[in-house]
Amino acid sequence: xxxxxxxxxxxxxxxxxxxxxxxxxxxxxxxxxxxxxxxxxxxxxxxxxxxxxxxxxxxxxxxxxxxxxxxxxxxxxxxxxxxxxxxxxxxxxxxxxxxxxxxxxxxxxxxxxxxxxxxxxxxxxxxxxxxxxxxxxxxxxxxxxxxxxxxxxxxxxxxxxxxxxxxxxxxxxxxxxxxxxxxxxxxxxxxxxxxxxxxxxxxxxxxxxxxxxxxxxxxxxxxxxxxxxxxxxxxxxxxxxxxxxxxxxxxxxxxxxxxxxxxxxxxxxxxxxxxxxxxxxxxxx
Amino acid sequence: xxxxxxxxxxxxxxxxxxxxxxxxxxxxxxxxxxxxxxxxxxxxxxxxxxxxxxxxxxxxxxxxxxxxxxxxxxxxxxxxxxxxxxxxxxxxxxxxxxxxxxxxxxxxxxxxxxxxxxxxxxxxxxxxxxxxxxxxxxxxxxxxxxxxxxxxxxxxxxxxxxxxxxxxxxxxxx
Amino acid sequence: xxxxxxxxxxxxxxxxxxxxxxxxxxxxxxxxxxxxxxxxxxxxxxxxxxxxxxxxxxxxxxxxxxxxxxxxxxxxxxxxxxxxxxxxxxxxxxxxxxxxxxxxxxxxxxxxxxxxxxxxxxxxxxxxxxxxxxxxxxxxxxxxxxxxxxxxxxxxxxxxxxxxxxxxxxxxxxxxxxxxxxxxxxxxxxxxxxxxxxxxxxxxxxxxxxxxxxxxxxxxxxxxxxxxxxxxxxxxxxxxxxxxxxxxxxxxxxxxxxxxxxxxxxxxxxxxxxxxxxxxxxxxxxxxxxxxxxxx
Numbered sequence: 001x002x003x004x005x006x007x008x009x010x011x012x013x014x015x016x017x018x019x020x021x022x023x024x025x026x027x028x029x030x031x032x033x034x035x036x037x038x039x040x041x042x043x044x045x046x047x048x049x050x051x052x053x054x055x056x057x058x059x060x061x062x063x064x065x066x067x068x069x070x071x072x073x074x075x076x077x078x079x080x081x082x083x084x085x086x087x088x089x090x091x092x093x094x095x096x097x098x099x100x101x102x103x104x105x106x107x108x109x110x111x112x113x114x115x116x117x118x119x120x121x122x123x124x125x126x127x128x129x130x131x132x133x134x135x136x137x138x139x140x141x142x143x144x145x146x147x148x149x150x151x152x153x154x155x156x157x158x159x160x161x162x163x164x165x166x167x168x169x170x171x172x173x174x175x176x177x178x179x180x181x182x183x184x185x186x187x188x189x190x191x192x193x194x195x196x197x198x199x200x201x202x203x204x205x206x207x208x209x210x211x212x213x214x215x216x217x218x219x220x221x222x223x224x225x226x227x228x229x230x231x232x233x234x235x236x237x238x239x240x241x242x243x244x245x246x247x248x249x250x251x252x253x254x255x256x257x258x259x260x261x262x263x264x265x266x267x268x269x270x271x272x273x274x275x276x277x278x279x280x281x282x283x284x285x
Numbered sequence: 286x287x288x289x290x291x292x293x294x295x296x297x298x299x300x301x302x303x304x305x306x307x308x309x310x311x312x313x314x315x316x317x318x319x320x321x322x323x324x325x326x327x328x329x330x331x332x333x334x335x336x337x338x339x340x341x342x343x344x345x346x347x348x349x350x351x352x353x354x355x356x357x358x359x360x361x362x363x364x365x366x367x368x369x370x371x372x373x374x375x376x377x378x379x380x381x382x383x384x385x386x387x388x389x390x391x392x393x394x395x396x397x398x399x400x401x402x403x404x405x406x407x408x409x410x411x412x413x414x415x416x417x418x419x420x421x422x423x424x425x426x427x428x429x430x431x432x433x434x435x436x437x438x439x440x441x442x443x444x445x446x447x448x449x450x451x452x453x454x455x456x457x458x459x
Numbered sequence: 460x461x462x463x464x465x466x467x468x469x470x471x472x473x474x475x476x477x478x479x480x481x482x483x484x485x486x487x488x489x490x491x492x493x494x495x496x497x498x499x500x501x502x503x504x505x506x507x508x509x510x511x512x513x514x515x516x517x518x519x520x521x522x523x524x525x526x527x528x529x530x531x532x533x534x535x536x537x538x539x540x541x542x543x544x545x546x547x548x549x550x551x552x553x554x555x556x557x558x559x560x561x562x563x564x565x566x567x568x569x570x571x572x573x574x575x576x577x578x579x580x581x582x583x584x585x586x587x588x589x590x591x592x593x594x595x596x597x598x599x600x601x602x603x604x605x606x607x608x609x610x611x612x613x614x615x616x617x618x619x620x621x622x623x624x625x626x627x628x629x630x631x632x633x634x635x636x637x638x639x640x641x642x643x644x645x646x647x648x649x650x651x652x653x654x655x656x657x658x659x660x661x662x663x664x665x666x667x668x669x670x671x672x673x674x675x676x677x678x679x680x681x682x683x684x685x686x687x688x689x690x691x692x693x694x695x696x697x698x699x700x701x702x703x704x705x706x707x708x709x710x711x712x713x714x715x716x717x718x719x720x721x722x723x724x725x726x727x728x729x730x731x732x733x734x735x736x737x738x739x740x741x742x743x744x745x746x747x748x749x750x751x752x753x754x755x
Contacts, residue, residue, distance in 0.1 A: 017320065018320050020323075020324070024416075027324065028424055031321055031324075031424065032424075034317050034321075034357070035355055035357045035358045035361065036355060036357070038313070041313060041314065041316070041317045041357065042313065044316040044317045044320060045312070045316045047316065047320070048315075048316040048319050048320065052319070052329075052333070053315055053316065053319070055333075056315065056319075056333055056336055056337055057308065057311055057315070059333075059337050060307075060311065060337050060340045060341055060344075061304070061308075061580075062573070062576060063337065063341050064304065064307065064341060064344045064593075065557055065576055065579075065580065065592060065593075066572075066576070067555075067557065067558045067561065082570065083572055084565045084569075084570045084572070084575075087561070087562065087565055088562070088565055088566070091551065091554065091558070091562045147549070148549025148550060148551070149549045149550075149551065150549070151508075151513060151543075151545035151546075151547070151548070151549070152543065152545060152548065152549070152563065152608075152611070153566065154512075154513040155511050155512060155513050155538055155541060155543040155545075156538055156563065156566040156567050157535050157538040157539045157566075157567060157568050158565075158566045158567070158568060159535070163566070274531040277531065277534065302555075302592075302593035302594055303590060304589075304590060304592055304593060305589075305590045
């Protein structure tokens, strides 16, 4: 508590202190008095330039207002990503936590099964299942259903497509990283563990492309289901020792075809990007 | 409208994200902190930066004030250390302004009302190196280690110079 | 489009399945505050969403701020000059008010940080949230949360403000504050405000459009609307089953709309009376218009 001293600094002395006219000892006295006396502190206020005080206060307010950046935001800014982009990436809701956790569990199960049985069948199953997880993640990212802000966001000038792509990125980056990490643990010769990457890319881009016409979730389920079905049907009757090699999608020619189809779908997505604007909202009332 | 809350209450409010409380604290303490910092470093940009850093630090961690002593003293502790941080990045600037006023009028001493008359002259007779140690440790409240870092001398030297300064002052006042 | 109108609708319709939410709306809005008054399910929200470019009409012509929202380029141009307060605003509860409004500001293409933060501070101060910039939204009261949404609508000083029941659920003091902010903005801009509270209309609107069952019933100034009810509002000591509408007021008397029973005294009409007269039924019941039921 500031006890109010009965003695206060003479105004002239105070002014002398501010301008630097007073000597060292009186300066020391003034300073030690100021620490304990609120009214003398208040008396100093008119002696400092108002615009200087205002300027510093504005700078303080600006720094205080700045949102605290997460570690990832700071890293991204270091790399050169503009601040407004990192902010959107950080704020945008993608339910990433729950999503990543679920995905990790699924992949761990797959990998553990692989490690223990290490049979060709489980490798094949992993390669077929792995593309589905990024697909689900990206599909969730490009709908507004779970976003409480969808009405507001629909009325801003930033194209919905741009927002969707940023959200997809936020989901995709860790998803692919985890899935890729899991691939390293999968036993298989040569390129086998990463044969799922191109199918994954293809499924995602195809879903986005068709999603510009049809409801995205329906497209995702259809394409994902078709992929699994195609894999199961194709390898019927093939020797279980070489399931992976039997499936055209995992052979070099098949992978190239997938790549070509993906690029075509990507082209369609870019051309059709404006149609994402009113797609999901038209149906909500 | 003037904020009537005490400094301690303002700090609590700052802990609850009350930006009005930070503004009130600033209005009370920025003037004297600015003046006192200016007496440690003449460069007004450096002082401005240190002042801003101080209040941003208060905003981020108002709970660092442990409740003992004056809030003003705590603020000065933050401010002087922020100033030193700024000075460290600008090796060309010194902690104390080079030219020091040494003329003290007798009237000043009477007006101040404290018995510093003899001390004034004695302080001025201390050599600059002893003076800077006294300024740093006694007047500004820095620790021995901080003073050593600031002045660029070993802690042992800080202690011995402080002892010599004390001895000289005692002798002069005896 | 004339020089004074900002929004023009011509025979605009919108259906949700078999429900006709808007049934051939033709109207034009200009500067100042226009109120859209109507009961729940009247089509107010559908109309405002279409004007805010958030919803596409099934048919009809639409021009907002000189552009056609059906084209992408036009839509983006409108949105750059638009502020929208949706009927059911959502929040990211974990953000502070500053962070939330800052996020919307980024989406409104304010990419320069310093200028953007100054603008965020400005709108927050304008709605009276200057001291709450660092409070998390989940810690705010309902009234303060609505002010956050109003703040984001004011970002960039938009030419057109579309507010869908912005003051719903606010207490009278907060409502007053809302009205002050809105009328300050309306001086040079177009404000479209939907409400089912007649006091908002009387206080704020230069013009009111009464809508029910997807159709415009009346489009006039509040005064003209009130005049139309003159001679049809009475006070009596007893309820009269023959009146079109009657209810017991706080003073113990009954207010009646319609033909006067014996012994009734003429009452000075209020906007609410005119509104009820137009709607022709007590608030809360469904309209008799064929083909529409619960559409909004």
